[in-house]
Amino acid sequence: MTFLLHQTRLLCGNRVLDLSRPQVMGILNITPDSFSDGGRFKQRDAALKHAQAMVAAGAALIDVGGESTRPGARMVAASEELERVAPIIEALTAELDVVISVDTSTPVVILEAARLGAGLINDVRSLRREGALAAAASTELPVCLMHMRGEPGDMQDNPQYSDLLVEVSDFFVDRIKTCAGAGIAAERVLLDPGFGFAKSLAHNLSLFKHMDALLRLGRPMLVGVSRKSMVGQVLGREVDQRLFGSLALAGLAVAKGASILRVHDVAETVDVVRMIAAVEAAE
Numbered sequence: 001m002t003f004l005l006h007q008t009r010l011l012c013g014n015r016v017l018d019l020s021r022p023q024v025m026g027i028l029n030i031t032p033d034s035f036s037d038g039g040r041f042k043q044r045d046a047a048l049k050h051a052q053a054m055v056a057a058g059a060a061l062i063d064v065g066g067e068s069t070r071p072g073a074r075m076v077a078a079s080e081e082l083e084r085v086a087p088i089i090e091a092l093t094a095e096l097d098v099v100i101s102v103d104t105s106t107p108v109v110i111l112e113a114a115r116l117g118a119g120l121i122n123d124v125r126s127l128r129r130e131g132a133l134a135a136a137a138s139t140e141l142p143v144c145l146m147h148m149r150g151e152p153g154d155m156q157d158n159p160q161y162s163d164l165l166v167e168v169s170d171f172f173v174d175r176i177k178t179c180a181g182a183g184i185a186a187e188r189v190l191l192d193p194g195f196g197f198a199k200s201l202a203h204n205l206s207l208f209k210h211m212d213a214l215l216r217l218g219r220p221m222l223v224g225v226s227r228k229s230m231v232g233q234v235l236g237r238e239v240d241q242r243l244f245g246s247l248a249l250a251g252l253a254v255a256k257g258a259s260i261l262r263v264h265d266v267a268e269t270v271d272v273v274r275m276i277a278a279v280e281a282a283e
Helices: 044-056 078-095 107-115 132-139 164-181 201-217 229-235 243-255 266-281
Strands: 009-012 015-018 023-029 061-065 099-103 120-123 143-146 189-192 260-263
Touching: 023 044, 023 266, 044 061, 044 078, 061 078, 061 120, 078 099, 078 107, 099 107, 107 120, 107 132, 120 132, 132 164, 143 164, 164 189, 164 201, 201 229, 201 243, 229 243, 243 260, 243 266, 260 266
Parallel strands: 023 061, 023 260, 061 099, 099 120, 120 143, 143 189
Antiparallel strands: 009 015
């Protein structure tokens, strides 16, 4: 199977992300209700310390989110989301030499995060919230579009597909076209298959198995499966016991062409990426 190649350098505000090799994105949830670490990093000092540790461990990006998107999560008012993430983004951009990603669907948060120095917009709703597309276009930042149906509150209510891979691919083709029409060139777009979002366990496993087919769209792929329920369902593990399953999927994602791994456990995932790179570089 032959795929188009994407560019290996992604301009993220005043920083450049090297995509010639897989990069690790550390998760920083500024929320009380995220499924894995809700409430741990709400305070500025705790958030900054955790981000510093992730960068020291090898994270090339820190993904800051102020709204939980776990199944069944409640929607957060724009003002509340902004109050959560703005001071953290401001602190991180001042203290760390790393790309700051903002995990948001909210136009005012997109605009303020960009003003404060964020370098990537990571939107689980693929800029479909009213005003988000125009806001993202105005920032001139790269965007990550994720596949999801519905909203986090109802996305797991009996999701069904006639052809999962085709429908996910068609969704991305449409969103890339829509973004281009709004002034967001394809060169600024990354894609996230959306594991755990409007998908059953069977859907998640099948999509993971075949996700390398999405590379034919010619865009870098971000994969986020760290500690997710698909790991728990297969292995029978609670959230705090899903490290090894998550690392197995991280290695497999790299093998299938992922450019960015969005994870909780940065140091361990960086070791996986480095080990794979060493083998691939051997004679």
